[in-house]
Amino acid sequence: MSEAAAPRQALKPEATIGILGGGQLGRMLALAAARLGFKCHIFAPSPDSPAFDVVHRVTTADYNDTEALDRFANDVDVVTYEFENVPAETATFLAARVPVLPDPQILATTQDRLVEKNFIARLGIGAAAYAEVDAPAALASALERVGRPAILKTRRFGYDGKGHVAIKNGTDPAAAWREVGGQPCILEAYVPFEREISVVAARAHDGAVECFDVAENEHRDHILKISRVPAAIAETTAAEARRIAETVAAKFNYVGVLAVEMFVLREGALLVNEIAPRVHNSGHWTLDGASVSQFEQHIRAVTGWPLARPIRRGRRVEMTNLIGNEVDDYRRFLAMPGTAVHLYGKTAVRPGRKMGHVTQVFAD
Amino acid sequence: MSEAAAPRQALKPEATIGILGGGQLGRMLALAAARLGFKCHIFAPSPDSPAFDVVHRVTTADYNDTEALDRFANDVDVVTYEFENVPAETATFLAARVPVLPDPQILATTQDRLVEKNFIARLGIGAAAYAEVDAPAALASALERVGRPAILKTRRFGYDGKGHVAIKNGTDPAAAWREVGGQPCILEAYVPFEREISVVAARAHDGAVECFDVAENEHRDHILKISRVPAAIAETTAAEARRIAETVAAKFNYVGVLAVEMFVLREGALLVNEIAPRVHNSGHWTLDGASVSQFEQHIRAVTGWPLARPIRRGRRVEMTNLIGNEVDDYRRFLAMPGTAVHLYGKTAVRPGRKMGHVTQVFAD
Numbered sequence: 001m002s003e004a005a006a007p008r009q010a011l012k013p014e015a016t017i018g019i020l021g022g023g024q025l026g027r028m029l030a031l032a033a034a035r036l037g038f039k040c041h042i043f044a045p046s047p048d049s050p051a052f053d054v055v056h057r058v059t060t061a062d063y064n065d066t067e068a069l070d071r072f073a074n075d076v077d078v079v080t081y082e083f084e085n086v087p088a089e090t091a092t093f094l095a096a097r098v099p100v101l102p103d104p105q106i107l108a109t110t111q112d113r114l115v116e117k118n119f120i121a122r123l124g125i126g127a128a129a130y131a132e133v134d135a136p137a138a139l140a141s142a143l144e145r146v147g148r149p150a151i152l153k154t155r156r157f158g159y160d161g162k163g164h165v166a167i168k169n170g171t172d173p174a175a176a177w178r179e180v181g182g183q184p185c186i187l188e189a190y191v192p193f194e195r196e197i198s199v200v201a202a203r204a205h206d207g208a209v210e211c212f213d214v215a216e217n218e219h220r221d222h223i224l225k226i227s228r229v230p231a232a233i234a235e236t237t238a239a240e241a242r243r244i245a246e247t248v249a250a251k252f253n254y255v256g257v258l259a260v261e262m263f264v265l266r267e268g269a270l271l272v273n274e275i276a277p278r279v280h281n282s283g284h285w286t287l288d289g290a291s292v293s294q295f296e297q298h299i300r301a302v303t304g305w306p307l308a309r310p311i312r313r314g315r316r317v318e319m320t321n322l323i324g325n326e327v328d329d330y331r332r333f334l335a336m337p338g339t340a341v342h343l344y345g346k347t348a349v350r351p352g353r354k355m356g357h358v359t360q361v362f363a364d
Numbered sequence: 365m366s367e368a369a370a371p372r373q374a375l376k377p378e379a380t381i382g383i384l385g386g387g388q389l390g391r392m393l394a395l396a397a398a399r400l401g402f403k404c405h406i407f408a409p410s411p412d413s414p415a416f417d418v419v420h421r422v423t424t425a426d427y428n429d430t431e432a433l434d435r436f437a438n439d440v441d442v443v444t445y446e447f448e449n450v451p452a453e454t455a456t457f458l459a460a461r462v463p464v465l466p467d468p469q470i471l472a473t474t475q476d477r478l479v480e481k482n483f484i485a486r487l488g489i490g491a492a493a494y495a496e497v498d499a500p501a502a503l504a505s506a507l508e509r510v511g512r513p514a515i516l517k518t519r520r521f522g523y524d525g526k527g528h529v530a531i532k533n534g535t536d537p538a539a540a541w542r543e544v545g546g547q548p549c550i551l552e553a554y555v556p557f558e559r560e561i562s563v564v565a566a567r568a569h570d571g572a573v574e575c576f577d578v579a580e581n582e583h584r585d586h587i588l589k590i591s592r593v594p595a596a597i598a599e600t601t602a603a604e605a606r607r608i609a610e611t612v613a614a615k616f617n618y619v620g621v622l623a624v625e626m627f628v629l630r631e632g633a634l635l636v637n638e639i640a641p642r643v644h645n646s647g648h649w650t651l652d653g654a655s656v657s658q659f660e661q662h663i664r665a666v667t668g669w670p671l672a673r674p675i676r677r678g679r680r681v682e683m684t685n686l687i688g689n690e691v692d693d694y695r696r697f698l699a700m701p702g703t704a705v706h707l708y709g710k711t712a713v714r715p716g717r718k719m720g721h722v723t724q725v726f727a728d
Contacts, residue, residue: 013694013707031395034418037707037720054398056417291652291702291725306699311727313677330377335670338655343377343401356401361655363675 010304011077013037017299018076018098020063020090022049024344024354025279026082028287030054032295038303043072050345051082063090073097080256080302084110084277085157101302102256102277109252110277113155114186123251125244126271128263129189139173142187149190152176154183164222166190191271193263197231199245200283202297202307203254210297210307211242212290215282217261220323223352227282227319229289229312237268248275257298259283281321281354286310288340288359289317314338314361327355338363374668375441377401381663382440382462384427384454386413388708388718389446389643392651394418396659402667407436414709415446427454437461444620444666448474448641449521465666466620466641473616474641477519478550487615489608490635492627493553503537506551513554516540518547528586530554555635557627561595563609564647566661566671567618574661574671575606576654579646581625584687587716591646591683593653593676601632612639621662623647645685645718650674652704652723653681678702678725691719702727 011017017033019026022044030040031054041057042049052058057075061068063086072094073079079100081091084107091104109115120127131142133152143150148171154163165176167187177185196219201211216231217224231238245260252258259280261273283294292308300307322329327349333339343356375381381397383390386408394404395418405421406413416422421439425432427450436458437443443464445455448471455468473479484491495506497516507514512535518527529540531551541549560583565575580595581588595602609624616622623644625637647658656672664671686693691713697703707720 014709014711027398031398031418034391034395034709035704035706037709039417039709053403053420054395054418056420056422058420288655291704300698308699308703309701311702334664335672337673338675339672340399340655342399345378345398345401345403347378 011038014039015077015303016041016057016075017303018043018072018079018094019051019082020044020079020086020094021082022046022051022058023082024050024346026051027054027344028284028293028295028342029080029082029279029298032293033299035296036299036303036305038299041072041076043068048347053345063087066093069093070097078302080298081107082278102252102254102258106252106254106277110275111156113153114184116275117186119251120248120272120275123247125247126269127273128191128271131187133177133185133187136174136177136182139177139185139187143167143173146187146189151188151190152180152185153188154180154185156183162222191263191265191273193271194266195231195233195264196261196273197233197241197264198227198259198261198280198282199241200257200259200280200286200294201242201245201249202257202294202301203246203249204301204307205255205304207250208307209246209249210309211245212283212286212294212310213312214238214241215285217282221352223321223323223354224281225321225323227285229285229317229319231264233264234268237264237270240270244270244272248272252277256301257283257294281357282319284342284357285317285319285359287342289313289319289361315364316362318360318362320358320360321354322356322358324349324351324353324355330356330358333358336360375402378403379441379667380405380421380439381667382407382436382443382458383415383446384408384443384450384458385446386410386415386422387446388414388710390415391418391708392648392657392659392706393444393446393643393662396657397663399660400663400667400669402663405436405440407432412711417709427451430457433457434461442666444662445471446642466616466618466622470616470618470641474639475520477517478548479519480639481550481552483615484612484636484639487611489611490633491637492555492635495551497541497549497551500538500541500546503541503549503551507531507537510551510553515552515554516544516549517552518544518549520547526586555627555629555637557635558630559595559597559628560625560637561597561605561628562591562623562625562644562646563605564621564623564644564650564658565606565609565613566621566658566665567613568665568671569619569668571614572671573610573613574673575609576647576650576658576674577676578602578605579649581646585716587685587687587718588645589685589687591649593649593681593683595628597628598632601628601634604634608634608636612636616641620665621647621658645721646683648706648721649681649683649723651706653677653683653725679728680726682724682726684722684724685718686720686722688713688715688717688719694720694722697722700724 215227218226259276291311380403579591582590623640655675
């Protein structure tokens, strides 16, 4: 049984990387690992996992199947994860057997919006006003403190707008509470932002950090639709955004790629919206638009390899998600010069499901 | 049983591409296919095949195992191959069951240097003087016609300088004949070339052709060491090189990517050295140095998708092979800006074995 620590030495290219989660992020991580000569073993509950198609070794099992986790741990040299809702217990179980990066304790923070908000507040980084709501009665007092409009969000398992309810002037708090399922929540003040941006940053064992260019993100129905690079913000704002991401990464003693989503207010002030302890949709542009991708940077970090310094290709880059039926649009993009089409190999098309993306690199 | 013809309609992204051969070319083809949402099934004789690591479905069997080939044909929507020494019988057997692209008949031409030379000659394209040598006696008369220095080459299964013997002024023809194993050969005049170049071209079902920039190639011990793009040749020479590649592809009614290696003589005249009916080492630079890679172009062609127009990134691009023990050099390249490292996942290091490559994109 190996020690539950970061590998002290860089892994050799023939090593095997274990990835928890079999979605498109796991798939793109595995593809990046393959370029560097690594083998990957994907652990995911669904036999339909898109990442299974690009690796030779897979485990189809629940995250609480300790026997399967044991076998998985024995087969791999390091474990990482493609999404933050891997049960923290799973990561902890594995970490007793094999290095798990980023550190599983980070999941405990980012899986709970309240804990995450408290973490950000302690760092002295700006965020929207918020209050804990653990019962209907608490919602009333939270609304008094935070004000309206506000957003009631479940503390756990929210993504792409799931588990969010807006509370405007006429909204009945009791109805909102029912709508989120009466779960522990936080109430967040609505932020009248000008733009949404994100910083995707990689941090290595030795503390070295490389940030990709700040992306400007456009959402539709709470799902990322377009990321544009560089963001149309002042360089001082971009520098501050990178500084925030570096502060978060350093505080976590983070190893790997993480994304910090932020709101830009009218005067350029930044408020952190969310931390994603993983590769991020707003970094997909790096596959075609940068000299190194977020996926390769993550693999480099968790294997103890040095990070690369990313160089953007072209004057600007635009990444567009193909969501649900939009996947059929891929044909339209195939013959466009400087345009790269990525499809995730998902057979079932569902509304809101991310099926692929398209990257356009504009030389000038 | 499906018809042995090119698929009339473009394959859907969830289709499965069968690849004969499990080396690094099959591996990089599979990685390119995965980006586009395709699944791949690799058929290769060796359980150690590097391509196995990046696909979920593999068949480990000999190329004459008709039972395994039958099962393979049933599982895939189209078959392609990563190298030209796949037995033509294998390709023909499969072609009766599933579309095989490029057409297996092309293998019959390119697997035999004599047939290939005759094919080039009939196209009116320049090549070194040559003569058939099927017995020791024929070698003497061939030497009279071709002159010295010359190179005696086995007609079949030669690559990376294997099956080549130089015949200089003092060389005993009988010894040369013994050295190539007394097999059917051709004798080729030695060409006093200035440069070696290659054109990697993709051709689609509808006859559309897209050439990548002409590469200039530097060999060491008969193995490609460096490809530089663009080649240091006049634009008229480059245009003529592309025209030759297009002529060859059109004559074959080719579907997929092929490479034509040529010698550039002092005055800029071009002689064709070799045709490779597959993706080619001198096109590896396109993975990082062009808006679309040779591997993606090949996948697009064989699946009936439109080709992309390749745009070179940077002013010049240089690809260096990591051969044998040189693979350990990868560390040196990891932190170099604008440099991409590719390792093929081969565990056994052998002299002359291609273990990986490095691409450097120079902005200016």
